[in-house]
Amino acid sequence: MEVLIIIALILAGLLLFIVEVFLIPGISIAGVASAICLLYANYYAFDELGLTAGFITLAASAIGCIGVTAWFMHSKTVDKLSLKKSLDYKIDPLKGLDINVGDEGVAVTRLALVGNADINGHIIEVRSADGLIDEKTPVYVERMIEGAVIVRKLK
Structure with missing residues (x-):
């Protein structure tokens, strides 16, 4: 037993x-x-x-x-029971924003290579092509690569 x-x-x-x-x-x-x-x-x-x-x-x-x-x-x-699908969705942070090369704006934060800028009334994350850019410095859009906006100081 x-x-x-x-x-x-x-x-x-x-x-x-x-x-x-x-x-x-x-x-x-x-x-x-x-x-x-x-x-x-x-x-x-x-x-x-x-x-x-x-x-x-x-x-x-x-x-x-x-x-x-x-x-x-x-x-x-x-x-x-296992999951066989993969997600291939990519977020486009610039979708719906009318931002083009040559548009001007102002750095909202200090751009220590990456920061925020106000371009065409939209505050977006940007990358600096010039290195460090202080806040409230006028900038312009130099190029846009894969959803990233590259800016330079406006002269």
């Missing part, structure tokens, strides 16, 4: 282990219950059946967890 109890506890622990690792990630009730089942099965084996049966149960529990994980990872179940 003790052997059946140990087998039932190990099977319940492994089932809850699968639920915890693959279905409900994080530390949840399934993970705690799995640990309790496996630990109690080992304790029960050591206490009721002796040292040899305890070590056999401990090995069976460890091999069971490793085996269930390996089997589940190689099965098609993980492929059904």
Whole structure:
């Protein structure tokens, strides 16, 4: 009877282990219950059946967890649960703004290569082509590259 109890506890622990690792990630009730089942099965084996049966149960529990994980990872179940799409969306910070090469504006912040400037009434992030530019310095748009606005001091 003790052997059946140990087998039932190990099977319940492994089932809850699968639920915890693959279905409900994080530390949840399934993970705690799995640990309790496996630990109690080992304790029960050591206490009721002796040292040899305890070590056999401990090995069976460890091999069971490793085996269930390996089997589940190689099965098609993980492929059904996994995300296969990738996002290729890029944000265009200049979308909807009427900013062109040659437009003039004022540096709102100090441009230590990157800062903010007010161009055509829009405060946007810009890059300096001249190095450091102090705030409230007139600037103009020299070029626009991949959504980045490059400015120079207005002379």
